[in-house]
Amino acid sequence: MKIKKIEPEKKQGLVVVITGHGKGKTTSAMGMALRAVGHGLKVSIVQFMKGDLYTGEWDAVKLLKDHIELTATGKGFCGIEGNPYPHSEHRQNAQDALTIVKEKINSRQFDILILDEINNALQLKLIDYDQVMEIISMRPEQMHLILTGRDAHPDVISLADTVSEVREIKHAYQKKIEPQPGIDF
């Protein structure tokens, strides 16, 4: 059997949105990052609302450090039970994340930029509508932008090329099963 390799005639940067309330949004973005490594592409991941709770991708990408870099700027999910930080502090973190995002875009070093949980950050007013639109519009034509997180703004969906909504059919926590490493974080 001959293995075919698709070579697109035109390399075109896509805006991809992964939204919805089910498991598999950040996870899917991590999968794209992994795949991209196989194609020799460079990936930067900026996590907007993660940073206070360990997640496996932090150490995994260190093994792929020639290909993927990851910056976790957040202090966890703003407003959820058990998160002690005020809105103003979450907003400052998200604003810092935006500055980093702009640096990554302007560096022209990356083929794929993953903006993890940016949809929630907008919905929670940690960043502003105009700021998200600015990021999307300033990217080079060949750079892919992946925006994850629930409650994606309708205008972001409208601008995007590919949008998936991950629906939760069921989740182990409903059976009181604890979060499991490698699966849930």
Add this chain to the structure above:
Amino acid sequence: MKIKKIEPEKKQGLVVVITGHGKGKTTSAMGMALRAVGHGLKVSIVQFMKGDLYTGEWDAVKLLKDHIELTATGKGFCGIEGNPYPHSEHRQNAQDALTIVKEKINSRQFDILILDEINNALQLKLIDYDQVMEIISMRPEQMHLILTGRDAHPDVISLADTVSEVREIKHAYQKKIEPQPGIDF
């Protein structure tokens, strides 16, 4: 800020199903594989319907070979336009994949076993209902099983602990944009 690390009191193998018609099912499974590496877990990926068309994860996982192994047994998607192989040949491949899956389970070497596109394989009668049920029931209690692919069988959904359905809101191909490496394959 102190980074918390969740340590579940009980390590419990989960059955996770990622189904639906949108982009992000295999991708999500690859993301779980990547995450698992950060937790020091061992992952085996068996791809049921892939093998004739290059996809980035094949080379990416080689860089993580102490943690992830991948076997692509398939000859592409049975029945889709341009795929030249008869049903009998696809079925033989899928049956071979099942044999490999059983070996992986019996080896007791893996924390996570990813059965990529197994849902389609069942729906297309490349494997049988009883065979899928056997695989699910024979796994060790602490092994996670991840089943991807559209059209998951209702009984598989019923047995699973966590199920996400990825819905396609839109996709770049609808605008005649070619598949892009790192994003689409």
